[in-house]
Amino acid sequence: MAILELLEVSKRFGRNRAVDGVSFSVEPGRIFGLLGPNGAGKTTTIRMITYILLPDSGRIMLMGRPVGPEQQQRIGYLPEERGLYRRMRVLEQLVYFGRLKGLSARQAQEAARRWLQRLQAMGWEEKRVEELSKGMQQKVQFIASVLHEPDLLILDEPYTGLDPLNTELLTQVILELKAQGKTILFSTHRMEQVEQLCDDIVLINRGQVVLAGSVREIKARYRKDTIRLEFSGPDGVLDRLPGVQVISRSRHAAELRMLDPALRPQDLLLRLASELEIQRFEILEPSLQQIFIETVSRQIEQGRGA
Amino acid sequence: MNWSKVCVILSREYTVRVRSRGFILSTLLGPVGLILIIALPVLVTLWTRDTSQRRLAVRDETGRIGAGLEARNPERYFVSTDPEAQLRARLLDGQLDGYLLIPADVLQAGRVQLYTRSGGGLALLEEVQRDVSELVRLERLREAGLDTALIARLQERVRLQTHRVTETGVERDRGAALAAVGYVLGFLIYMMMFIYGALVMRGVIEEKANRIIEVLASSARPFEIMMGKVLGIGLVGLTQILIWIVLGWGIVSGLAPLLLAFLPAESGQIAPAAAASTGWELPRIPGGLVLGFVGYFLSGYFLYATLFAAIGSAVDQESDAQQLQWPLTLPIILPMLLITNVMADPDGTLAVILSLVPFFAPILMVVRLAATSVPFWQVGLSALLILLTFLAGVWISARIYRIGILIYGKKPTFREILRWAREG
Numbered sequence: 001m002a003i004l005e006l007l008e009v010s011k012r013f014g015r016n017r018a019v020d021g022v023s024f025s026v027e028p029g030r031i032f033g034l035l036g037p038n039g040a041g042k043t044t045t046i047r048m049i050t051y052i053l054l055p056d057s058g059r060i061m062l063m064g065r066p067v068g069p070e071q072q073q074r075i076g077y078l079p080e081e082r083g084l085y086r087r088m089r090v091l092e093q094l095v096y097f098g099r100l101k102g103l104s105a106r107q108a109q110e111a112a113r114r115w116l117q118r119l120q121a122m123g124w125e126e127k128r129v130e131e132l133s134k135g136m137q138q139k140v141q142f143i144a145s146v147l148h149e150p151d152l153l154i155l156d157e158p159y160t161g162l163d164p165l166n167t168e169l170l171t172q173v174i175l176e177l178k179a180q181g182k183t184i185l186f187s188t189h190r191m192e193q194v195e196q197l198c199d200d201i202v203l204i205n206r207g208q209v210v211l212a213g214s215v216r217e218i219k220a221r222y223r224k225d226t227i228r229l230e231f232s233g234p235d236g237v238l239d240r241l242p243g244v245q246v247i248s249r250s251r252h253a254a255e256l257r258m259l260d261p262a263l264r265p266q267d268l269l270l271r272l273a274s275e276l277e278i279q280r281f282e283i284l285e286p287s288l289q290q291i292f293i294e295t296v297s298r299q300i301e302q303g304r305g306a
Numbered sequence: 307m308n309w310s311k312v313c314v315i316l317s318r319e320y321t322v323r324v325r326s327r328g329f330i331l332s333t334l335l336g337p338v339g340l341i342l343i344i345a346l347p348v349l350v351t352l353w354t355r356d357t358s359q360r361r362l363a364v365r366d367e368t369g370r371i372g373a374g375l376e377a378r379n380p381e382r383y384f385v386s387t388d389p390e391a392q393l394r395a396r397l398l399d400g401q402l403d404g405y406l407l408i409p410a411d412v413l414q415a416g417r418v419q420l421y422t423r424s425g426g427g428l429a430l431l432e433e434v435q436r437d438v439s440e441l442v443r444l445e446r447l448r449e450a451g452l453d454t455a456l457i458a459r460l461q462e463r464v465r466l467q468t469h470r471v472t473e474t475g476v477e478r479d480r481g482a483a484l485a486a487v488g489y490v491l492g493f494l495i496y497m498m499m500f501i502y503g504a505l506v507m508r509g510v511i512e513e514k515a516n517r518i519i520e521v522l523a524s525s526a527r528p529f530e531i532m533m534g535k536v537l538g539i540g541l542v543g544l545t546q547i548l549i550w551i552v553l554g555w556g557i558v559s560g561l562a563p564l565l566l567a568f569l570p571a572e573s574g575q576i577a578p579a580a581a582a583s584t585g586w587e588l589p590r591i592p593g594g595l596v597l598g599f600v601g602y603f604l605s606g607y608f609l610y611a612t613l614f615a616a617i618g619s620a621v622d623q624e625s626d627a628q629q630l631q632w633p634l635t636l637p638i639i640l641p642m643l644l645i646t647n648v649m650a651d652p653d654g655t656l657a658v659i660l661s662l663v664p665f666f667a668p669i670l671m672v673v674r675l676a677a678t679s680v681p682f683w684q685v686g687l688s689a690l691l692i693l694l695t696f697l698a699g700v701w702i703s704a705r706i707y708r709i710g711i712l713i714y715g716k717k718p719t720f721r722e723i724l725r726w727a728r729e730g
Binding site: 069 | 308
């Protein structure tokens, strides 16, 4: 059974339909990517899931029950923009947020210390937030969202401000949470993170779902038509390939797209091998980035046509 | 409404603020400032009296007034028979502060001459004028043939003593002193409503500007967040006032006897028994007035605080709030301008009506409570009216707040804010 389910959810602000009949469901224990260009309606959707905003129509179910004050307790939310009291001390602040989620002061304090340790942030307890760097604040904010062991964790651009080491650390923590059976709703513009982490995605644009499914299935849906090539020798042959588009090329490498569906990769390889010394010939999966751009721009064109 | 969440929010608001340097400083320095404001005029008069401790030589050509002046205030006047040229030389040498020439025809012409180097100052001139006038009048009456006993009777002043009749009997009225107390209390409530209202507003803006509100709103309902903040900060105000009351009570009950014991000894002439019946008696503030003060502070605070929260929620930064604040600051300032009218006739129709207006009541009712005996039904009616207004205010504010906290960017106009309240 889905842990989170949106059914025909709509929200408008004045004349603007921010979210327009969105439906999707999130399976427990998976990392779910909520994707879309700026202004697509992601934040509004998240705010409705977290019961900050109420939908005009449609239903949002969390663990089989409509979202409300009680369901809010089961959600952890890391908003895109950091929200901490600048003059408060780290531990005090974490305890406050934990208590707001229904923990006792003592539980909150224990959990906060445990998490500070896990995120290699021991010794920050008595620091004021304004003394911390952006990345450090980001860790504190992350702890605030997981302190009460939520069943659903919503992370909106969680890697902002983190250096590569801390990015790696956070990825580990997210995967640990997943291994513990927590469900994670992940919203970001960074497609390589989506490829790395997400099991399922939904892509929304202009308030509507335009693409949904598991990452593997979506990628399979798109044809494998891109080839990465490394070679040496004179590359004149690249200009004389019928049914093939050269996406990019440099002195010893190129990316090709096979436009003719009848053309098989092995035929292409034979043709190339006859004229070039091939060092690498790789059939690429389409990247989510490409799929994202393609889907969204196709929509824009359709929008123009209509 | 989930009270446990409200309590968590409330206790953060309270502890963070009560621990803050601002609170400790204002709690300690507030009374000092207030005392300074009240004591300044007194200090200034004391000061001028001190500097005018100047001696004047009196050259009296009639021989009938100088002695009277010296008898009246020997620290000010002394009779001298030196010729004027010599007096002038001594004045220029600095041996004299001034000299007074009383010509022989003073009873007819009514003119005397005062010579000083600097002009003497208004207080001194008034004093000399009064003293000489009185003595000249006395001499004129004597010249007209009235005997001393009759003159003494004519000079006697009638004293007005005021009494206040209550159910428990007749007591001496200290209306004037209590009216002054009322003014101070009204002023205090005025200051507190402003300071604490602004504190609520700034708190809301801080949470919105730092995007904390997004985290809060994913944990509690906007109404709970707003009420937690308003209650928490109100409790801070109550704490401050209670500290002041305890401090004030301690100082008055601890220091007043000391003050009374020392003052007469210092001034020498006033007997201790007389001191109690003269102006030195500290006005005793009735317990009911203290209760009324605390009650009206709280009701005034709550009346305005949720509205301040609504204004704060509508803007992104403090400077934007300035233009939206006037509908709140106006009804706080207005009663301050009306205080004198209310004090002049605290039982009059105007005063009664003004003090029943919910937005004015916190200040004006306290002034009336101090100055007169306000009938119980008026206090009850004003409490009811304030409660109703408060509920309406909370209802409107909650609707504005709920929308305002999530909207960033352009500063809303009044019309838009009212639309939020309607549609909320």
